[in-house]
Amino acid sequence: MPLALQTQDAHRILRSGFKHEIQGRNWRRLALKLATPGSNVTVAVFGGSVTVGHYPSCDNSSWVEEAWHWMEAAFPSVHFNFVHLGHGATSANVASLCYYQDLPPEADLVLVEYSLNGVAAYENLLRKVILRAPNTALLSFAAFAWKVDEVGNKPPYTSVPNPFWNTGEDQHAILAKRYGVPMVSVRDALYDIMFNDDVARAKLGMTREEMMHDHVHPQLPAQQVDEDTYCAAGEELSKHKVTNIGWKWVDEGRRTCSHLGCRKYGWTSNNPGSYIDFEFDSSRILTKDQAQNGHRISLVMLFLRSHGNNPSNEQGAKNGMGVALITCVSGCECEPLRVNAVNTDRASELDTIRTTVTAHPHCRVRATILSETSSGGHKFRINGLALAPFNSAVAMGRFDRMLFDKEYLVTVQRFDSTS
Numbered sequence: 001m002p003l004a005l006q007t008q009d010a011h012r013i014l015r016s017g018f019k020h021e022i023q024g025r026n027w028r029r030l031a032l033k034l035a036t037p038g039s040n041v042t043v044a045v046f047g048g049s050v051t052v053g054h055y056p057s058c059d060n061s062s063w064v065e066e067a068w069h070w071m072e073a074a075f076p077s078v079h080f081n082f083v084h085l086g087h088g089a090t091s092a093n094v095a096s097l098c099y100y101q102d103l104p105p106e107a108d109l110v111l112v113e114y115s116l117n118g119v120a121a122y123e124n125l126l127r128k129v130i131l132r133a134p135n136t137a138l139l140s141f142a143a144f145a146w147k148v149d150e151v152g153n154k155p156p157y158t159s160v161p162n163p164f165w166n167t168g169e170d171q172h173a174i175l176a177k178r179y180g181v182p183m184v185s186v187r188d189a190l191y192d193i194m195f196n197d198d199v200a201r202a203k204l205g206m207t208r209e210e211m212m213h214d215h216v217h218p219q220l221p222a223q224q225v226d227e228d229t230y231c232a233a234g235e236e237l238s239k240h241k242v243t244n245i246g247w248k249w250v251d252e253g254r255r256t257c258s259h260l261g262c263r264k265y266g267w268t269s270n271n272p273g274s275y276i277d278f279e280f281d282s283s284r285i286l287t288k289d290q291a292q293n294g295h296r297i298s299l300v301m302l303f304l305r306s307h308g309n310n311p312s313n314e315q316g317a318k319n320g321m322g323v324a325l326i327t328c329v330s331g332c333e334c335e336p337l338r339v340n341a342v343n344t345d346r347a348s349e350l351d352t353i354r355t356t357v358t359a360h361p362h363c364r365v366r367a368t369i370l371s372e373t374s375s376g377g378h379k380f381r382i383n384g385l386a387l388a389p390f391n392s393a394v395a396m397g398r399f400d401r402m403l404f405d406k407e408y409l410v411t412v413q414r415f416d417s418t419s
Contacts, residue, residue, distance in 0.1 A: 013203065017189030018182065019173050025130075025180035026137040030108055037077035043068070044083040044103050044133075046095050046125065047113030048349075050143045050217055051086030052261040062086075063141075063218065067111070083107070087261045088253070089349040093121035094302055097352070097386040098231035100128040107133040112181075113141040115169040116216060122168075123175045130179065140176045142169040144187035146194050146208055147215035161195040162215075230285055233302055233384030234265040237278075240385065241267065242364065246274025252304075252381065266304070266383035267367075270322065275368040278385055282332050283359035285387045291359070295389050299334055299357035299365065301326060302384035305341050306348040320377020323370045326355070332363035342375050350383055357387070 033039040045051055045064050053062020068082050085099050092114040103110070110129050114122060129138065144167055150157035169185060176183045193200050197207040204211070213219035232240050238249055246269050253264040267276055285297050306321050321341035328334040334357040343349070357363060365385065369378050 013189055013193070017185050019176070019185055019188070024137065024139075024182050026135055027182075029135060030137040033108060034075050034078055039078045040081065041071075041075075041078055041108045042081045042083065042104055042106055043071070043109045043111065044107045044136075045086055045111045045113075046092075046099065046129075047086040047111075047141070048090050048116060049086075049088035050116060051084075051113045052088045052257075052259055053217070064111075084259075084261065086113075087350075089264070089304075091121065091349065091351070092125045093352050094233070094350050094384075096121045096124035096128050097229050097300055097388060098233045098302075098384060100125060100132060101228070101231065103129060103132050105133050107136045110136050110138045111141055112138065113143060115142040115167055115172055116145060122172050123179075126175060126179050126181065138176075138179070138181040140172060140181050140183040142167070142172060142183055142185045142187065143216070144169070144185075144191070145216050146212055148195070164191055229386050229388040230280075231384060231386040232278075232280070233386070234263065237266065237382070237384050240278040240280060241276060242279045243275070243277035243366075245276070246271045246369075247276040250381070264304075264383065266381045268379065268381040269369050270377060270379040272322075272369050272371040272378050275366050276382070277329065277364050277366045279331075279362055279364045280385065280387065281361045282357050282363035282387055283361050285389050286359060290389060297357050297359060298354045298388045298390055299328075300352050300354040300386040300388055301337075301339070301367075301382060302350050302352055302386065303339065303341060304348065304381040304383065305343040305351040307343045320373065320375030320379060322373050322375070322378030322380050324380045325368045325370055326353070327366050327368070328357060328363065329366045330362070330364040331360040332365075333358045334365075338370075339380075340374065341380050354388075 030041075033041055051062060051064060053064065064082065064084055064086065068080060071078075071080055083102070083104060085095070085102055087094070087099060090099075092112075095114070110133065112125065112129070114125070126138065129136065145162050147162045149160045149162075151160050152158050164187065167187060169183075169187060173183055173185075175181075190204075193203055194208045194211075197209075200207050200211075211218060244267075247267045248269065249265070250268050251263055251265050252268070253262045269276070282297055282299070286295055303324075304321075321343075323338065323340045326337040326339060335355045337353055337355050339353050343351075357365075367380070367382055369380055371378075
């Protein structure tokens with residue numbers, strides 16, 4: 001974002017946003033390529049809606065495009081190829097299962113932004129990136145929710161800024177340091193500035209309201225193992241449907257956005273009793289040696305989890321989120337999953353649920369809408385199915401459970417004071 005950082009403390013503001021010195025893995029290699037005229041540098045970007053950008057007020061831009069323009073200006077003799085792998089309302093969990101497969105193995109720099117979309121599977125994504133593109137340098141980008149809550153029983157209310165600690169960034173920073181990944185923190189750079197309009201205008205050239213599309217998205221002024229997964233997400237999912245009773249293929253993305261990451265393809269239904277079957281070759285994910293060494297297969301569903309206490313135009317029988325039962329009906333076997341798509345947070349995002357599945361060339365999985373509901377509605381949307389190998393012989397500790405289980409992570413963050 002082009003800020004008016006021409007003040008005497010501009011360097012301090014920018015420098016305070018860096019965690020760890022730029023001495024991470026493969027950064028010397030990247031520096032040599034940037035210093036060599038005629039080099040071709042491939043940059044890939046992972047992230048959620050903050051990375052996708054492309055809101056109506058700035059349809060043709062996001063921080064990714066801004067970074068691209070800056071790199072081209074800073075290194076005019078280098079040719080940059082950007083691979084945009086951002087997808088709105090997704091987490092690192094989805095990226096580590098699916099989107100990493102689109103990463104070019106020859107990538108020179110990978111930027112990762114997921115601090116607003118949960119902490120689980122962030123390490124999985126870093127490891128998948130490192131294994132798929134072993135020569136790449138990485139940089140973690142941590143965004144922040146610049147929200148202000150109005151507290152009190154009656155006016156005048158007290159404005160309380162979002163607490164400094166209320167982000168997944170600090171957990172990500174531990175992992176980033178572990179894997180030699182420098183981090184850029186928007187929070188660390190701007191927290192003392194953004195909530196004071198006079199200071200923000202003096203130092204940045206604009207206020208928080210002028211800078212942000214909402215409290216999350218900026219705007220421009222007008223033990224999953226280290227093996228490949230199989231994923232059918234988005235349009236690819238439609239190829240695996242074999243039976244459909246009462247479901248519709250939809251794109252619930254933003255119509256005003258032309259970017260691929262704004263698309264939200266999937267199968268949806270809000271009718272109790274409706275079901276849909278998908279068929280996969282679940283035996284394709286493990287080699288013979290892996291099967292003999294204790295590796296097993298996770299069946300992972302990507303689905304929309306949305307808030308139950310929605311605004312009045314989204315709640316009730318029409319659009320309230322429902323409950324689905326996931327079962328293996330032929331070929332393979334798996335433990336049934338009962339999935340409530342209501343999000344206890346006021347957010348809508350892709351989430352994942354998983355179960356162990358046996359290997360079979362014709363594994364048929366069914367999703368059935370149940371009659372029970374906690375929101376008044378029965379909507380359920382499936383955006384993808386993935387197969388991921390894991391090793392049941394490796395014990396899972398507390399940190400491993402945090403990486404794989406979002407509900408466990410939420411519980412730890414809110415109620416567990418031990419460390």
